[in-house]
Amino acid sequence: MSKRITVNPITRLEGHGKIEVFLDDKGDVRDVYWQVVELRGFERFCIGRPVEELPRIMPNICGVCPTPHNMASVKALDDLYGVEPPPAAKLIRQLHYNAFLVEDHLLHFYILSSPDFVLGPTADPTDRNIVGVVRKVGLDIGSKMIEVRKRCRDIVRHIASKPAHPEGGLPGGVSSGITEEDRKWMRETADLCVEFCQFSLQLFRQVVLDNREYLNLVLNDAYKLDTYYMGQVDEDKRLNFYEGKVRVVGPKGDEYALFNCHDYVDYIGEWVEPWTYIRLTHLRKIGWKGLNEGETTSLYRVGPLARLNVADGMLTPLAHKEFETMFAVLGSKPAHHTLAYHWARLIEALQAAEHMQRIARDPLLTSKDIRNMDLRLGKVGIGCVEAARGTLIHHYEADVDGRATKVNLIVATQHNAAPICLSVKKAAKEFIKGPQVREGFLNMVEMAFRAYDPCLGCATHALPGRMPLVVNLRDSEGSLLQTIQRV
Amino acid sequence: MSKYKPKLVCFSCKFSWGYLANEEALSREIENWVPVICTGKIDATHMLEAFKAGADGILILGCAEGSCHYQDGNYEAKKRVYLLRSLLESFGIEKERIRMKLSTDPEGKGIRELVENMKTDLARLGPAKKGSERPIKARGGKQYG
Amino acid sequence: MGKPKVAICWLGSCGGCDETVVDINEVLLRVAGAVDIVLWPVAMDFKYDSIKGMRNSEIALSVVNGNVRNSEQEEIAKLLREKSQLILAFGACACLGGTPGLANLAAKSDIFKWVYRDAPTVVNPRGNYPQTSCRVNGEELTLPEFYGRVYPLNAIIDVDYYLPGCPPPPYLVMYALSAAVENKLPAKGSTLAPHRALCDSCKRNKSKPDRMLIREIKRIHEVEADPDVCFLTQGIICLGPATRDGCGESCMNINIPCRGCFGPVEGVQDSGAKFVSTMASIVDAESDEDMARIVNQMIDPVGYLYRFLLPSSILQKEG
Numbered sequence: 001m002s003k004r005i006t007v008n009p010i011t012r013l014e015g016h017g018k019i020e021v022f023l024d025d026k027g028d029v030r031d032v033y034w035q036v037v038e039l040r041g042f043e044r045f046c047i048g049r050p051v052e053e054l055p056r057i058m059p060n061i062c063g064v065c066p067t068p069h070n071m072a073s074v075k076a077l078d079d080l081y082g083v084e085p086p087p088a089a090k091l092i093r094q095l096h097y098n099a100f101l102v103e104d105h106l107l108h109f110y111i112l113s114s115p116d117f118v119l120g121p122t123a124d125p126t127d128r129n130i131v132g133v134v135r136k137v138g139l140d141i142g143s144k145m146i147e148v149r150k151r152c153r154d155i156v157r158h159i160a161s162k163p164a165h166p167e168g169g170l171p172g173g174v175s176s177g178i179t180e181e182d183r184k185w186m187r188e189t190a191d192l193c194v195e196f197c198q199f200s201l202q203l204f205r206q207v208v209l210d211n212r213e214y215l216n217l218v219l220n221d222a223y224k225l226d227t228y229y230m231g232q233v234d235e236d237k238r239l240n241f242y243e244g245k246v247r248v249v250g251p252k253g254d255e256y257a258l259f260n261c262h263d264y265v266d267y268i269g270e271w272v273e274p275w276t277y278i279r280l281t282h283l284r285k286i287g288w289k290g291l292n293e294g295e296t297t298s299l300y301r302v303g304p305l306a307r308l309n310v311a312d313g314m315l316t317p318l319a320h321k322e323f324e325t326m327f328a329v330l331g332s333k334p335a336h337h338t339l340a341y342h343w344a345r346l347i348e349a350l351q352a353a354e355h356m357q358r359i360a361r362d363p364l365l366t367s368k369d370i371r372n373m374d375l376r377l378g379k380v381g382i383g384c385v386e387a388a389r390g391t392l393i394h395h396y397e398a399d400v401d402g403r404a405t406k407v408n409l410i411v412a413t414q415h416n417a418a419p420i421c422l423s424v425k426k427a428a429k430e431f432i433k434g435p436q437v438r439e440g441f442l443n444m445v446e447m448a449f450r451a452y453d454p455c456l457g458c459a460t461h462a463l464p465g466r467m468p469l470v471v472n473l474r475d476s477e478g479s480l481l482q483t484i485q486r487v
Numbered sequence: 488m489s490k491y492k493p494k495l496v497c498f499s500c501k502f503s504w505g506y507l508a509n510e511e512a513l514s515r516e517i518e519n520w521v522p523v524i525c526t527g528k529i530d531a532t533h534m535l536e537a538f539k540a541g542a543d544g545i546l547i548l549g550c551a552e553g554s555c556h557y558q559d560g561n562y563e564a565k566k567r568v569y570l571l572r573s574l575l576e577s578f579g580i581e582k583e584r585i586r587m588k589l590s591t592d593p594e595g596k597g598i599r600e601l602v603e604n605m606k607t608d609l610a611r612l613g614p615a616k617k618g619s620e621r622p623i624k625a626r627g628g629k630q631y632g
Numbered sequence: 633m634g635k636p637k638v639a640i641c642w643l644g645s646c647g648g649c650d651e652t653v654v655d656i657n658e659v660l661l662r663v664a665g666a667v668d669i670v671l672w673p674v675a676m677d678f679k680y681d682s683i684k685g686m687r688n689s690e691i692a693l694s695v696v697n698g699n700v701r702n703s704e705q706e707e708i709a710k711l712l713r714e715k716s717q718l719i720l721a722f723g724a725c726a727c728l729g730g731t732p733g734l735a736n737l738a739a740k741s742d743i744f745k746w747v748y749r750d751a752p753t754v755v756n757p758r759g760n761y762p763q764t765s766c767r768v769n770g771e772e773l774t775l776p777e778f779y780g781r782v783y784p785l786n787a788i789i790d791v792d793y794y795l796p797g798c799p800p801p802p803y804l805v806m807y808a809l810s811a812a813v814e815n816k817l818p819a820k821g822s823t824l825a826p827h828r829a830l831c832d833s834c835k836r837n838k839s840k841p842d843r844m845l846i847r848e849i850k851r852i853h854e855v856e857a858d859p860d861v862c863f864l865t866q867g868i869i870c871l872g873p874a875t876r877d878g879c880g881e882s883c884m885n886i887n888i889p890c891r892g893c894f895g896p897v898e899g900v901q902d903s904g905a906k907f908v909s910t911m912a913s914i915v916d917a918e919s920d921e922d923m924a925r926i927v928n929q930m931i932d933p934v935g936y937l938y939r940f941l942l943p944s945s946i947l948q949k950e951g
Contacts, residue, residue: 030769031768031771042732043743044738045734049734050935053852053932063647063799162799168886168888176887269755270753272756273762274761274762276775277762403931408751530909531905531908532906535946536946563912566913
């Protein structure tokens with residue numbers, strides 16, 4: 001008699017999602033499906049819109065990750081109009097971008113992942129949340145987190161209007177500049193961010209790396225997945241969120257591809273399955289090989305760990321030191337340990353904070369020259385940024401009046417959709433054996449899933465710090481055998 | 488198709504159209520005729536409401552160019568119609584469904600003919616798309632009543 | 633008597649509205665102390681089943697963000713209506729349809745064809761399309777049905793209060809939640825935001841000439857807008873005259889014109905239609921040709937005028 005476990009609903013990309021786990025007669029895991037249950041059609045209804053309005057519409061794809069959509073859109077417009085923004089505009093955009101990343105990455109770490117590590121995966125669920133973390137590490141950390149978030153969001157608001165729906169950005173520049181007065185508080189914010197990111201990494205070292213049990217969990221095979229990795233790097237192959245080339249490395253670390261985002265269609269394919277509204281990306285030249293890992297796979301991962309795996313180093317010195325430490329501890333590059341996403345995320349936050357600091361001190365930041373008006377409308381514009389959760393590509397085509405005629409979007413969580421299925425399956429296989437599902441399974445599946453931060457609403461604002469899960473165990477007729485609920 | 492009778496709403500300015508006529512008699516004769524104090528008073532909302540209520544077309548009769556009783560109400564109405572027409576196209580409602588004529592006809596004898604002419608043209612266009620058909624023809628999607 | 637029960641729920645939304653609720657940390661704690669939050673999928677344990685088991689009207693207030701586009705969202709909306717005394721439509725999507733409501737300009741079949749067949753990156757040799765029900769390895773997998781169009785919340789259920797904005801600004805969220813907790817809500821059907829238009833509070837309003845006339849309509853990328861002068865005076869489309877005030881002028885502050893996320897001013901259903909009248913009145917045309925020339929410069933009327941409210945426009949709203 002086969003059984004089914006439904007984990008519903010926990011996710012959000014273009015909306016909600018659910019996980020279905022199928023067991024065989026012995027009660028062992030046979031299949032796992034992560035289903036995205038919503039579709040909204042941005043690619044179609046943006047057709048006919050004036051292209052310069054798209055940076056104001058696209059952020060509504062995701063209110064958790066709106067800045068990268070705004071930025072990818074603006075960069076696609078730069079490309080469409082064949083225009084390079086003046087240095088000050090580029091600094092302002094990157095200040096906006098890095099402030100967003102610091103806030104998003106840190107919030108994810110503290111609200112979602114830190115409870116697992118600071119308190120331990122087996123801690124009492126009622127205590128395993130941000131409140132528990134604050135109790136253990138000190139009240140100070142909670143208020144600092146709120147302060148950092150607030151101040152980063154102030155920078156976003158100052159440059160791009162509403163943090164949950166940025167509306168700024170124009171082809172060839174930005175709509176308003178930064179004054180010397182602004183610079184003062186922005187610099188203070190950047191300093192605060194660097195300090196807090198360093199503290200966070202220290203905390204991570206203390207609670208995870210100095211604890212054999214947790215370190216073993218990170219290195220556990222149940223949380224390993226051998227895939228390709230994708231991320232954007234600069235000319236020196238250092239991680240760059242804002243610009244560069246897309247690099248792909250293989251499961252063994254060899255460079256598989258280094259391409260300009262204009263060629264993304266040659267490298268990325270989107271497979272369609274009847275059971276999900278999301279399209280499953282894979283390396284097109286290898287071809288769709290199904291949901292598998294290892295040498296024959298065509299799946300790749302994106303996001304923090306993937307970016308560190310593809311880069312030869314970080315853009316900023318402090319972050320680079322942490323990068324070297326991480327790979328030394330994990331023992332291999334690329335590192336396939338899914339839980340190391342958390343670590344990589346903190347290192348990225350540090351790079352973003354250091355970059356903010358650098359920008360906030362740059363004399364050019366306050367220049368009044370923020371628009372390049374030499375706009376020459378072309379036919380195609382493609383923009384690529386590294387969103388918090390991975391590579392994001394906006395591809396527009398326009399008519400002679402600058403109306404969109406074609407829109408194609410490759411969204412960060414899409415790249416990870418198939419690997420998420422696999423990661424959950426692996427964790428489920430490790431922790432579900434026999435007919436009974438142990439309570440621990442929920443924690444473990446959660447951790448496998450959460451590491452990706454799959455652009456869930458909960459990724460940034462799950463107050464109790466855990467993913468709410470209800471698991472229904474049904475027989476093949478659909479009758480309910482058992483319900484396990486994490487309260 | 489021959490049985491299809493388009494619904495037309497006709498707004499006309501009282502200062503140029505039919506002010507010498509017997510208004511009551513004329514309104515019995517012309518269905519959905521709405522005399523107004525000035526075409527400048529016809530808001531875009533009124534025109535949209537007319538389409539929503541099932542009109543297939545709107546005819547607006549205003550004073551001749553330069554002779555609006557209120558200085559430039561007809562000119563304002565004309566600009567509004569221009570803009571509204573380009574908007575309506577995005578909703579799947581053809582430009583031809585709003586017509587405007589600026590002239591004078593104190594006895595209102597021509598109103599009926601203008602209405603009938605436009606109805607003939609509307610009949611050729613067919614019914615305006617209504618409610619959920621507008622602007623999309625949903626396939627498979629459940630529709631709410 | 634226990635504390636009043638409150639539900640916070642998302643339907644077809646981006647998560648930005650929930651972010652805004654989180655932005656009001658301090659007040660949230662106070663509210664959380666005064667009420668019993670029974671549902672908040674984004675932040676707390678998910679209990680649709682426990683909602684189903686409740687008495688009718690057992691929940692004092694449900695705060696609902698997002699529009700309705702599929703069968704699951706419709707079910708949840710109806711469930712919350714049945715179990716709640718008051719429903720607050722939260723944010724542009726719930727109140728008006730939101731930007732995703734622009735999807736009503738595209739047919740469902742068109743969206744499906746592009747997304748699963750024609751997009752340049754699609755690899756779909758088997759011609760798969762997502763199905764509401766399909767069998768994979770002998771097991772049935774189901775998906776909610778994707779509707780032919782987007783609906784604002786009040787097209788599906790009765791709504792008691794509205795809080796517009798994309799997203800609603802924190803100060804209005806605080807005001808609304810405090811009013812609800814303290815039993816100080818205005819008459820049912822009210823929008824919990826200022827009644828006047830954005831222009832009335834805009835700092836640029838002073839720069840308006842007595843009679844505004846424009847000969848050209850300019851697009852935001854074509855000009856370097858003067859940050860102190862009314863956008864419309866500069867020929868740049870700005871929905872301030874037809875849009876409800878309350879956003880805190882966050883777009884104006886970065887020198888970007890309004891696109892209407894707060895929806896119509898009090899007493900108006902369709903701000904797009906109102907804006908047609910405003911815009912027409914400032915067009916200064918010398919001839920019919922000139923008029924056509926200027927009007928045609930507004931290259932995407934529906935996208936400018938109905939950015940956030942297409943599903944609740946006069947022509948699209950049913951009933």
